[in-house]
Structure formats: structure tokens, C-alpha cells
Amino acid sequence: VAFMDKIWKDRIFLNALREELAPLLVSKHKDIIYLTDKDITKGRRLLFTLQTINNILPAGVKCKVGSGKRTLGINAKIPNSSATSQHPFWEALDLHFYDAQGRILDKPRLRAFYELIIYALGDEIQQIILYSTFIHIGLATSRRKVSLLRKVK
Numbered sequence: 001v002a003f004m005d006k007i008w009k010d011r012i013f014l015n016a017l018r019e020e021l022a023p024l025l026v027s028k029h030k031d032i033i034y035l036t037d038k039d040i041t042k043g044r045r046l047l048f049t050l051q052t053i054n055n056i057l058p059a060g061v062k063c064k065v066g067s068g069k070r071t072l073g074i075n076a077k078i079p080n081s082s083a084t085s086q087h088p089f090w091e092a093l094d095l096h097f098y099d100a101q102g103r104i105l106d107k108p109r110l111r112a113f114y115e116l117i118i119y120a121l122g123d124e125i126q127q128i129i130l131y132s133t134f135i136h137i138g139l140a141t142s143r144r145k146v147s148l149l150r151k152v153k
Contacts, residue, residue, distance in 0.1 A: 023050060024068030024093070033071060042090035043069065049124065049139065050093065056120050057113065060099050066134050067094040086127070086138040095135045105133050 017035065018025075021043045025033070033039075046068060053063045070078070070087040086092035097104040097113055104110060107130070114130045117137065127138035 020044075021047070021069075023047065023065050024090075026065050026068055033069065039090055045139065046090060046093060049121065049137070050095075052121065053095065053117060056116055057097075061104070061113075062098045063095050063113075064098065065093050066096040068092075086141075089141070091141050092127075092136065092138045095137065096133075097135075103133075107132055110135060 017040065024043055024046050035043075050063065050065060057063060067078070067087065069090055070081075070085070072088050075081050075085050075088050081087075095113075097110065110133075111130060114128065114135050117125070117135065118128060121137075124140055125137050126140040127136070129136040
């Protein structure tokens with residue numbers, strides 16, 4: 001759809017958008033991200049997902065994004081990143097959890113958050129992986145379903 005492919009160049013709008021999407025644009029690697037309408041919509045969906053997770057966490061626990069949107073170039077620089085990663089498509093988040101003592105690295109505590117996310121967002125997520133220090137979620141998308149349907153034909 002042509003209107004979804006518009007690349008935004010308005011500086012005032014882009015500065016406001018950069019501030020809005022800042023929690024998702026976390027990386028030690030730098031790259032240029034061109035934003036289309038579809039990207040903005042998907043970015044806002046990720047922000048809503050992050051807000052939802054923070055709303056269901058126990059008092060005193062906060063979730064932040066360790067890695068969100070990545071360009072294909074940044075994704076290639078990430079050790080052990082998948083060639084089929086959802087990060088370049090605004091569809092995945094690596095979640096870090098914090099309490100008053102700092103970042104939570106205790107896998108049994110992370111498992112409790114993992115199970116809570118599955119319970120609350122199960123229909124919205126396509127993939128969830130519990131790593132030793134963070135949780136990865138990939139959102140359910142039509143992009144994957146459409147590509148699978150094309151293979152069937």
C-alpha cells in the first residue's frame with residue numbers, strides 16, 4: 001500500500017517521534033532508521049506492549065528494553081543474532097527487569113515474569129524465550145502468516 005511507504009522527513013515530527021520511540025531504540029551500535037507510517041504504527045504497538053508488561057509487573061519492578069528496533073546492519077553485528085530476527089521489523093523486544101537493587105539477573109525471578117507475560121499477552125506474542133539474563137518476545141504478526149501462505153500456493 002503506497003501510503004504506508006511514505007518516509008517521514010519533517011524534522012519537528014521526527015524529533016518528537018524519536019523522543020516517543022526512544023525506549024525502543026536502544027543499542028550500542030548506531031545506524032540510520034528511516035521511518036515509514038507502518039514503522040511508526042509497529043513502534044507504537046511495541047511501546048503499548050512494553051507499557052502493558054510494566055502494568056502487570058509486581059510493585060517495585062520495572063521492565064526496560066535492552067534491544068528493540070534494529071536495522072539489518074545492526075542486527076548483523078549482534079553476536080548470535082538470528083537471520084530471521086523480528087527486531088529489524090519492529091516486532092521484537094529483549095526485556096530487562098529492574099527493582100530497587102538494580103537489574104534482576106536471577107533466572108527463577110525472570111521465569112516468574114516470563115510466565116506472567118505468557119498469561120497476560122499469550123495471544124499477542126508469537127515467540128517468547130527465557131534467557132539467563134533477559135526475556136525475548138516476538139509479536140504475532142501477519143507478515144509471517146502471509147509469507148507462509150505464499151509458500152503454500
